[in-house]
Amino acid sequence: MPASMNSTPPNSDALPFPPRPTVRLAVLQLMRELGLDTVFGNPGSTELPMFRDFPEDFRYILGLQESVVVGMADGYAQVTRNASVVNLHSAAGVGHAMGNVFTAFKNQTPMIVTAGQQSRSILPFDPFLSATQATELPRPYVKWAIEPARAADVPLALARAYQVAMQPPRGPVFVSIPADDWEQPSDWVAPHTVTHAVAPEPQAITRLAQALAASACPAIVVGAGVDRDSAVGQVVELAERHNIAIYAAPMSARCSFPERHRLFQGFLPAYRERIVDRLQAHDLILVLGAPAFSYHVEGAGWHVPPGSTLWQIVDDPQVAAWTPQGHSIVASLHLALDALLSQSPAVARPAPARRTAAPVAEPSLPMSVAYALQTLDQLRGADDVVVEEAPGSRGVIQACLPMPGADSFYTMASGGLGHSMPAAVGVALARRKLGLPGRVIGLIGDGSSMYAIQALYSAAQLALPLTFVILNNRRYAALQDFAPVFGYAPGEKPAGTDLPDLDFVQLAQGQGLPACRVEQPDRLRQALADALQADGPCLIELVVA
Template sequence: MTGSAPQQNHGQVNEYGARGARQWTVRDAVIDFARRVGMTSIFANPGSTELPMFRDFPADFRYVLGLQEAVVVGMADGYAQATGNAALVNLHSAAGVGNAMGNIFTAFRNRTPLVVTAGQQARSILPFDPFLAATQATELPKPYVKWSIEPARAQDVPLAIARAYAIAMQEPRGPVFVSIPADDWDQPAEPVPVSEVAHTMRPEPAMLERIGALLDACERPAFVVGGAVDRAGAVPDVVQLAERHHARVYVAPMTGRCSFPESHRLFAGFLPAMRERIVELLGGHDAIFVIGAPAFTYHVEGSGPHVPAGAQLCQLIDDPGVAAWTPQGIAAVGNVRLGVQDLLTRAAPKARELPAPRALPPRALPPSSGSERMSVAFALQTLAEVRDPAGVVVEEAPSARPVMQTYLPITRAGTFMTMDSGGLGYGMPAAVGVALARPGERVIALIGDGSSMYSIQAIWSAVQMQLPITFVILNNTRYAALQDFAPVFGFAPHETVQGTDLPGLDFVMLAKGMGCPGERVSEAARLADALRSALATSAPDDGPTLVEVVVA
């Protein structure tokens, strides 16, 4: 790669007919395009078929090394979500893409824009099924990429990357995939023409008029918000619309972002991924407006209606595919922020009574004796009291999430991130990506003990780049989510669930082996001081720390 446009060679005429410029290569054209669109951080784990891409690596680019491909994609996901721009990922042929598929699936569910490239064996030997070749390379990442291609000619690679970027950034955003044979990079190619593509679409005015009229006429509206609200930068607009209508605001099931401040008087709580419970919690509302989320995501088989009797459902979503399977009601498709802003231009609705505020939870108490473990509620309540509410929390502790939603309120847009997919191995590397995107800010990675073992190599990357991340590991020595969920599938009370106990893990030693200092806390009285120390940032390049919290 070259760090700038190819050097002038005066007196010669290249095949473009431009006097004085040497022939561009595929590498030149790809780097030039990536620079123009701001994809100058390359998240990667190296392999032989990718080496030609990185020759003469440009000084203004950054290579972000992950020790396993799932870590690479998780870091890129966090970085892309925090910056709002697509991140460039490079993986190794079929094996690397295979290792990365769990987090590619998560990026797809997160609607994260990623341009994923993968090396391929040289075109000249592909007919001989060579070692490390990716058979049917474009099919491997499907269906969890928006677009997948192996260009027919080397000269087509730069335009394929440009098209991939445009598709990744168009709503609904998501990952795309380009397979690139190793001998393509030095082939001649033309620069990618300068072009601009709109990434958002305004919802249809007629459908917004119907939604606005429904909201104006109803008596007891409820809003259900999802991750697309925060992704679109629409949280202040949704707050304003909810205040205008005196609407209770719930968070949609399995939402990976904070799309409404949880300290707001109109905040009503979180919906579970169960049909009957959703209907029960939304009972009494005559209009339900789902904004930036599916209506609704379910986890277990249910029955009965999707909304309470007498309630009308409407939806504003950036994904036409989601709108297509919405079970009833009306849906407007397009950018969430633009749609909400259009609704705000309507005349003020009739006055409504302000709904009763949500009841505050009781304080979590420390253990009554030294022999008892502290509760997850007490641990998260303590973290909430000592952390900066403007800081980012990246969470992957599924069994603790309901407790977190009660005792660790997220009050600001852009300060919470988790996976929409339910797949583990995302949170620790995503925290690394967020920290890269927000230099000098201390990021909290709140991770379960089981979840952490899927991509714990991310600690090494955080150490090497001296990123201010505090990894908080909730250690309950088990896959608690599975044990808690077992009764839904017919397990008797106290029946053993095979494969869910996790004894013998020492996270302080694991972190120390990668150069990260850590502390294990099992006494409730020590927790606040340990967290304060781990969260303190005295310099922009303070490195990561780890706190292992032993909980019941």
């Protein structure tokens, strides 16, 4: 009998389990073996059978809305670097969650999304709360989707789902489970070992090393894949060995290079012509862990400066396939960089000029975002982590709140709002589980926060070391600032982009969080210091220009 279908459970000598388990027992034991002891969910009737006799060594993390649940699971999985488990209600619950499922797909976050389905015995009668073609609803933003043909197949389906979620490029998967499956007999499923890292082709690395050695003025563009693969230190070593200018890729959702480092040159915009202009001086451009390139608006002309050679290392073959020119290597970043470092001796080059620091902001009324963020930068701890969703202020954040490097920054790669407030809860929960120092700072815009404000409740209930900083400029700033690109006159406001009269102090207090509002710049430093040193979660609302 194959190992995956043993009649006795893994470690059966230590566990008093029956020889042939129910689906529930087999699934729970599989999850134990995979290190998946936390389930994020918002309960519905078709999921209730899963949680009967829920074991004490598992945790159920309640979110008050399904998109909040997925956002928390996303942040948790990114920190633990293991798949998270989400449990949703049937069609309506999956529908509510889809915005953040899309973001998890773009973030390349490993996640097993399970959804309750009506009982098999009544599915032919189109029952209330059933999901018609359940596996089609989350596509195309899951890597794999299944509703097992038999109840006995559920544990095997979840074992496969885990491996697919963890295989590069990582991402969410979906399993629909009928409510009456959990009590049916099944078999123990022993997890099998799969090597998820992808090694680069040696000859391609050799060609890249030779091109890098021959380059007069190379540049590296780092994306989120570097930090996801724990390869920030290797990029720093490569950059310092060659005095290479480092840029952050457009819309990167992680910090993949220390932003105060002498070689860091700043952030590329998501405009084709502006990227070419910023990279004009470089004859070789090496893109690591990112598309080449992500664009936000229509452009024309070259993708890299004429005469420059583009190289790319990425773990997603689809991204490599649509890269418009140059040479792509599909591989895990840490393995590719190890190989490149082994073949890439130092080359004497002049160091690039240092990036110009942002000017010191002065206090004003209302406060500028730059003043608020420079004060936050002075007060935050060395181990604090920022989870950001303030797209209207992102340029100021990049200038005034530099990130220190690996595992220090998270945001959404999708552009879809409602991710980072619950993701901050998941990041804080995972960091506490791993015993990591520091506090999580959820830096959220006023408009963004209202997409997932229920995350405050979960933060309060979990008593996490988490400070929400709300930048309240009373508008959808990103839309108003972006409007001229689409023909709006200077100062002309698109309809529906003002947000007056939101009170985040009351919203926080109503969900169990202490909160305060700061409007005067002379109160900012002390209020921020108190919020960053609080025993548990809290919220501070900053009224900014």
